[in-house]
Amino acid sequence: MVARRAGARGRLSAMQFLSPFDPGIRAATLLLLLLLSSLLLTGLSAAAGECRSEHCSREYERSRERLQLVERPEPNTCRLLGAFSDCMRKTKRACRGHLYFHTNMGIVERTFRKYDCRRILAEAAAAPPVTRAPPPPPPPTVPAPLDDSVCSYRAAAAAEPVVCSLFGDPHVRTFGGEFQTCRLLGAWPLLDNAYLAAQVTNSRVGSDECATAPTKLTVIVKHNEPCTGQLTYEARANESLPRAFVDGAVSSGARSQHSAAVTTLVPGLHVAITVRHINATLEIRRVAGHLSFSARLPRELAEQPEARRGLQLCSRGCLQRERVDYRRVLSSVGRVDAVHAGRPVVLTAELVTDMCRQNRVIGPYLDACVFDALSTGKTAFMEAAREAQRDLERLLPQALRQLPNRTRLGSPVGGAPGRPAAAAPLLAAAAALWVLLRR
Known part of the structure; x- marks a missing residue:
């Protein structure tokens, strides 16, 4: 009897020790539940957050x-x-x-x-189901290449090319040849037609809260049978430029005579995307830790009806509220602390103009060069204007010859970007002559 009572007391003690109401057991149980919930939520959020x-x-x-x-x-x-x-x-x-x-x-x-x-x-x-024999296996032969003319742009001989570019803080040259300086934050479409789409993402840069620059570019070559399947190219400013499309391919394949292809011009810094069946060339550069973009298309593909332009920067330019009168900004800038060639310097408009002149930029590219250095405090940013001017010279030489050969900043306010500074005095003289003739 005494032994049974002792055993009962032992079992009772064990039951009390393992009671779910014990604070230690409750704390351990709660911790285990929290851990399981965290793992479950992490898995669900990862699955839900991935674009597939x-x-x-x-x-x-x-x-x-x-x-x-x-x-x-x-x-x-x-x-x-x-x-x-x-x-x-x-x-x-x-x-x-x-x-x-x-x-x-x-x-x-x-x-x-x-x-x-x-x-x-x-x-x-x-319809009633139809029983069909399974198709025979395909022959183990490689499809014959397409005739070279199939994926060549048919109007190439007569088509007039136009160029759009985006670079620096950022500056846009539209297909129509208009230069604009913009405050663009976030993702914006550059162009979008039946064959191509391109989008830029801009982020803040420098001490100026308004200064932005391109940090990501996405180009989509759209499916066009039989010349190419859909291909995507992505570039980020903090990484070397990829040598291939996102699926690892460098072209649309030998069968289409490589109608769409990525060519590395300078490893990690400069690539060209060619789309032969529409006679298009897109160039992407990585300059001073940011990206620049140039595109040459036939005018008939670049020009779109007003209703289809949307917010495309290459067709419409940036919205009026996003535009910056850079000449007014430059006229009010004083001294800017910066670092050049590893040494601290104080930048002024005059000093930066001389530095940009050494890069052999003219007209609106000179203005952009000065603006970028003063707005960001980065003298390395001056390279963006120089490389953009070189891209224009290579892609559309006649457009560069039409720029004013100006090596000083444009007039402070009132002139259109990219037009000769002498236009304002000529207009004033014409107005004075008109007044005299009216007397």
Whole structure:
């Protein structure tokens, strides 16, 4: 009896020791629950926050090649387009503001409507199933290259080229030849047509809260059968420029005679993207820790109706509220502390003008060079204007010859960027002559 009582007391003591109401047990249980919840939420947020639009595109291309589909209005094509659209919609929340996602989504929706896929799929569902023998395996041969003329721009001989560029703090030269200095923060479209899309992201730079510069560039070569599948190129200011598109390819392939291709001109610092079937060349540079962009397109592709221009910087320029009268800014700048060649210096407009003149920049590129150095306090930033002028000289030599050969800053206020400073005195003289003739 005594032994049973002792055993009972021992079991009771153990039960009390393992009681869930014990403070130590409760604390350990709570800590374990918090750890499990944290791991679960981390996994969910990682899964929810990843934009998977490129995964959807790859699955679409793999399925199209596996089924040997040629895009045309028929059930299999429509089913594949529907699956592509469903995949994109599932990742829509994580892809908000993603240029690659929105471009792909627009293309698949337009193609679905163009082929009238709702009707085709409804009729296919109502029709009795047809038993077909599986298709024979494809022959183990490489497709013959396309004729060189298939992916060559047909109007190349007569097409007039135009150039757009973005560089520095930032300055925009539109396809129409207008120079603007802008305050652009965040992502802005540069161009967007049936063949190409490009977007720039600007971030703050220097001590001036208003100073911004390009830190990311995205270029999309759109799908154009048979010359190229969709290709994306991304550049970041804090990394060397990639040698290839994001999927690792350097061109659209030998079959199309490499119609779309990335060429490295200076490793890590300068690349060119050529799109032969539209006779387009895009150049991206990494200068002084920031990016610059130049694009040469045939005028007929660059010029778009007013309704389709949107906010494209190359077509419309920056919004009026984002524009900066850089001449007025330069006329009010005093002295700026900076570092040049590893030594502290005090910059003035006169000193910086002399330094920019040594870089052989003229007209609006001289103004941009001076503005960038004074607004950011970085003398290395002067290189952006020099390289942008070189790009214009190479891509469109006649446009450089039309610039005013001016090696001093433009008039403080009132003149249009890129026009000769002598225009204002000529207008004043003409007005005086008109008054005399009226007397």
